[in-house]
Amino acid sequence: MTSSTPRPKLRFPFLDLQAQFATIRKETMDAVVRVMEAQQFILGHEVQKFEADAAAYIGSAEAVGCGSGSDALLLALMAHGLQAGDEVITTPFTFIATASVPAHLGVRPVFVDIESQTYNLDITQIEAIISPRTRAIIPVHLFGLPADLKPLMELAARRGLKVIEDAAQALGAHYGDQNVGTFGSSGCFSFFPSKNLGGAGDGGLLTTNDPGIAAVLRRLRDHGSTQKYFYERLGVNSRLDALQAAILRVKLKYLPKWTAARRKNAEYYRVLIAQHGLQRYICPPSEPDNCTHVYNQFTIRARKRDELRAFLMEECCIPTEIYYPYPLHLQKAFAYLGHRAGQFPQAEQASREVLALPIYPELTREQQELVVQSIADFYKQHACDADC
Ligand SMILES: *Cc1c(COP(=O)(O)O)cnc(C)c1O
Numbered sequence: 001m002t003s004s005t006p007r008p009k010l011r012f013p014f015l016d017l018q019a020q021f022a023t024i025r026k027e028t029m030d031a032v033v034r035v036m037e038a039q040q041f042i043l044g045h046e047v048q049k050f051e052a053d054a055a056a057y058i059g060s061a062e063a064v065g066c067g068s069g070s071d072a073l074l075l076a077l078m079a080h081g082l083q084a085g086d087e088v089i090t091t092p093f094t095f096i097a098t099a100s101v102p103a104h105l106g107v108r109p110v111f112v113d114i115e116s117q118t119y120n121l122d123i124t125q126i127e128a129i130i131s132p133r134t135r136a137i138i139p140v141h142l143f144g145l146p147a148d149l150k151p152l153m154e155l156a157a158r159r160g161l162k163v164i165e166d167a168a169q170a171l172g173a174h175y176g177d178q179n180v181g182t183f184g185s186s187g188c189f190s191f192f193p194s195k196n197l198g199g200a201g202d203g204g205l206l207t208t209n210d211p212g213i214a215a216v217l218r219r220l221r222d223h224g225s226t227q228k229y230f231y232e233r234l235g236v237n238s239r240l241d242a243l244q245a246a247i248l249r250v251k252l253k254y255l256p257k258w259t260a261a262r263r264k265n266a267e268y269y270r271v272l273i274a275q276h277g278l279q280r281y282i283c284p285p286s287e288p289d290n291c292t293h294v295y296n297q298f299t300i301r302a303r304k305r306d307e308l309r310a311f312l313m314e315e316c317c318i319p320t321e322i323y324y325p326y327p328l329h330l331q332k333a334f335a336y337l338g339h340r341a342g343q344f345p346q347a348e349q350a351s352r353e354v355l356a357l358p359i360y361p362e363l364t365r366e367q368q369e370l371v372v373q374s375i376a377d378f379y380k381q382h383a384c385d386a387d388c
Pocket residue numbers: 068069070071094095097098140166168169189190191192202203204
């Protein structure tokens with residue numbers, strides 16, 4: 001964004017990582033110093049400790065750290081033997097990496113539309129597009145809400161497909177009484193700073209209940225080496241830094257508390273939206289009974305979304321974000337897939353209507369009241385009926 005016009009000063013940021021750091025400053029700095037004193041930066045003790053903590057938290061047999069959430073997807077696809085000419089089924093309403101990573105391996109992303117309520121893969125549409133080349137399904141637990149995993153796992157088992165969960169936004173989310181990342185053959189997590197567990201830079205993690213796959217992942221992330229300077233299969237350089245692991249270990253202890261705060265904020269938004277009678281203009285995120293949403297994003301659907309967003313920023317100094325403004329099947333980079341507008345109508349409509357409100361754990365009730373009051377002010381000024 002080029003801005004010659006000065007941006008208004010925000011009332012509060014969209015995500016306040018400084019507020020979070022202030023609460024864990026000493027522990028974090030101690031962890032950083034510990035790593036600096038050890039001068040052991042690649043994998044090693046800190047990474048092993050963090051992997052053990054993460055596996056225990058998620059409830060998976062194994063956890064394998066790597067360089068980023070995107071690399072977690074790459075390593076999972078490689079470990080499961082996907083190769084050029086294969087197909088994976090996924091959603092067009094997600095972050096680019098979900099589909100660009102398979103594409104880098106020559107694996108074709110085959111899109112299926114989303115459900116309008118959950119923004120997740122519409123499981124009922126998968127069966128019809130399975131081809132002899134389909135090898136895997138990559139469900140995304142978008143915004144922190146699990147995809148509908150029970151029918152998905154049944155379908156995958158029946159059709160002999162792998163499931164690789166893109167759980168980048170959903171660490172700690174449950175489907176039934178089980179964590180996401182433990183359903184598929186692998187779960188992929190990201191520690192990008194804006195995720196619910198964010199590092200001081202890039203980082204990622206894979207989960208699996210298969211010790212054989214875990215061993216393959218550990219080799220693949222380290223150039224494929226079986227023993228130093230001996231290689232049976234080519235891998236990549238994608239290791240979790242000891243510094244990141246040490247910082248993430250500190251933060252993982254607080255994740256349940258932060259998740260509870262996000263969920264409480266989501267509840268309060270729902271109350272405020274109902275109190276202001278805004279349901280006819282905006283639609284809060286849905287949370288099916290069998291799921292625990294971890295609200296990496298609190299994404300509403302809004303009438304006159306772009307005008308609302310501009311009003312909130314310019315008149316009220318309230319930041320919002322759009323995840324995602326353009327679905328993947330229409331991106332230029334995927335022109336070679338030959339899609340056209342109208343092919344995935346739910347994803348296309350969502351990209352025109354969604355708006356993410358600030359939801360971070362440190363957000364106060366007063367700030368939330370200001371957000372919803374401002375939304376109410378907008379619709380008062382732009383009075384339109386329920387169908388506008
Ligand atoms: C963040 C994210 C990724 C990629 O994670 P990085 O750590 O940024 O590489 C992949 N998929 C989804 C859905 C994400 O939100």
